[in-house]
Amino acid sequence: MQNLFFNTFFKLLITFIYRSKKNHHVIFLFLWLIRYQKSMKQKILITGGTGYIGSHTVVELINEGFEPIVVDNLSNSSADVLDNIEKITGTKPVFEQFDLTDKAKLDAFFEKYTNIKAIIHFAASKAVGESVEKPLLYYRNNLVSLMNLIDCQLKYGVSNIVFSSSCTVYGQPDVLPVTEKTSRKDAESPYANTKRVNEDILHDAIHANPQLNGISLRYFNPIGAHPSALIGELPLGVPQNLVPFITQTAAGLRGELKVFGNDYDTPDGSAIRDYINVVDLAKAHVVAIKRMLNGQSKANYEIFNLGTGNGYSVLEIVKGFEKATGVKLNYKIVDRRAGDIEKIWADTTYANNELGWKAEATLEETLLSAWKWEKNLRNIL
Ligand SMILES: NC(=O)c1ccc[n+]([C@@H]2O[C@H](COP(=O)([O-])OP(=O)(O)OC[C@H]3O[C@@H](n4cnc5c(N)ncnc54)[C@H](O)[C@@H]3O)[C@@H](O)[C@H]2O)c1
Numbered sequence: 001m002q003n004l005f006f007n008t009f010f011k012l013l014i015t016f017i018y019r020s021k022k023n024h025h026v027i028f029l030f031l032w033l034i035r036y037q038k039s040m041k042q043k044i045l046i047t048g049g050t051g052y053i054g055s056h057t058v059v060e061l062i063n064e065g066f067e068p069i070v071v072d073n074l075s076n077s078s079a080d081v082l083d084n085i086e087k088i089t090g091t092k093p094v095f096e097q098f099d100l101t102d103k104a105k106l107d108a109f110f111e112k113y114t115n116i117k118a119i120i121h122f123a124a125s126k127a128v129g130e131s132v133e134k135p136l137l138y139y140r141n142n143l144v145s146l147m148n149l150i151d152c153q154l155k156y157g158v159s160n161i162v163f164s165s166s167c168t169v170y171g172q173p174d175v176l177p178v179t180e181k182t183s184r185k186d187a188e189s190p191y192a193n194t195k196r197v198n199e200d201i202l203h204d205a206i207h208a209n210p211q212l213n214g215i216s217l218r219y220f221n222p223i224g225a226h227p228s229a230l231i232g233e234l235p236l237g238v239p240q241n242l243v244p245f246i247t248q249t250a251a252g253l254r255g256e257l258k259v260f261g262n263d264y265d266t267p268d269g270s271a272i273r274d275y276i277n278v279v280d281l282a283k284a285h286v287v288a289i290k291r292m293l294n295g296q297s298k299a300n301y302e303i304f305n306l307g308t309g310n311g312y313s314v315l316e317i318v319k320g321f322e323k324a325t326g327v328k329l330n331y332k333i334v335d336r337r338a339g340d341i342e343k344i345w346a347d348t349t350y351a352n353n354e355l356g357w358k359a360e361a362t363l364e365e366t367l368l369s370a371w372k373w374e375k376n377l378r379n380i381l
Contacts, residue, residue: 307346
């Protein structure tokens with residue numbers, strides 16, 4: 001929006017000066033200098049930038065004056081997202097479609113785009129259940145992608161990287177809430193293990209190459225959509241995450257919502273998670289990038305929990321959605337799902353104090369944003 005406003009204002013000003021014909025050479029030069037300065041924005045490579053969290057982060061980076069360059073193989077997203085990012089921000093991000101496991105293509109990318117200041121690495125396969133069935137796909141995609149990126153960081157002199165980690169690295173913790181110091185447990189799924197091993201790869205690569213800086217952001221459960229309802233979570237096939245399953249059921253795309261397990265050791269028997277609004281999450285990435293670029297990191301490798309600090313059960317989310325939207329959900333309790341843990345929520349004190357960032361949106365606002373996005377997608381009034 002900021003950029004749309006700037007571009008329109010800029011064009012109007014140019015036309016006005018041209019027509020007034022007074023000292024217009026000097027003024028022209030001045031304005032082009034401003035334009036040039038604007039074009040010297042800091043370039044940030046966003047892998048997986050057409051995906052759910054990536055696209056919201058691209059919007060926030062543009063809003064904050066960065067130049068995101070998006071790379072995605074579109075295995076779990078669509079290039080249409082770029083048009084919607086343009087509708088929101090007035091800027092269509094540069095996009096390159098290729099697979100990060102293809103080292104030759106990644107090299108060609110860094111030859112073409114020089115002076116990249118930082119990378120935010122979202123691209124990964126992310127479905128816990130699928131990873132149990134197809135572990136090799138998960139290990140290959142998630143580990144090779146990061147290793148290729150770090151190789152290129154060293155080769156092309158890109159110091160900074162933010163890595164999308166996950167609370168799944170804590171496994172089922174003994175004590176709740178979890179802080180960044182809570183020890184990681186054995187992973188409950190191949191997906192979770194890729195996050196754990198990727199954190200180790202990043203830690204060890206940075207230890208061996210002190211010119212690198214990294215931040216692992218351990219997301220809890222991102223939900224919701226941009227308030228414009230132009231971007232949001234768009235899973236291919238049956239949703240693996242709760243909220244898109246809820247909104248697709250409410251929209252009539254799914255006959256019933258499956259609630260996986262009601263015999264967990266929780267007050268209502270369903271699993272508990274810490275649900276964080278995706279725009280709040282996206283903003284934390286901008287903070288992390290600025291922290292590294294401004295030399296504010298306290299160590300070459302840092303870890304932050306990104307959550308709200310509140311745990312909600314699956315059934316509480318179902319009821320919360322019904323209350324917020326007035327739409328009744330048809331749901332059925334089924335067996336527990338392989339790879340799911342019982343309960344987790346974050347202690348966000350460290351991230352709040354150290355990053356000066358806090359999740360702001362309420363659960364109700366967030367569920368409403370998810371529903372608005374689904375309705376917009378399905379042309380439901
Ligand atoms: N959504 C969640 O609940 C959640 C929770 C914790 C962590 N994370 C992590 O956050 C990151 C982003 O998640 P998301 O929900 O936005 O997922 P997403 O699937 O919407 O986005 C990931 C994007 O990466 C792309 N991609 C995958 N493999 C690629 C490859 N080899 N080369 C190029 N592009 C590739 C996909 O096409 C997709 O657009 C992932 O690393 C995920 O593991 C997500």
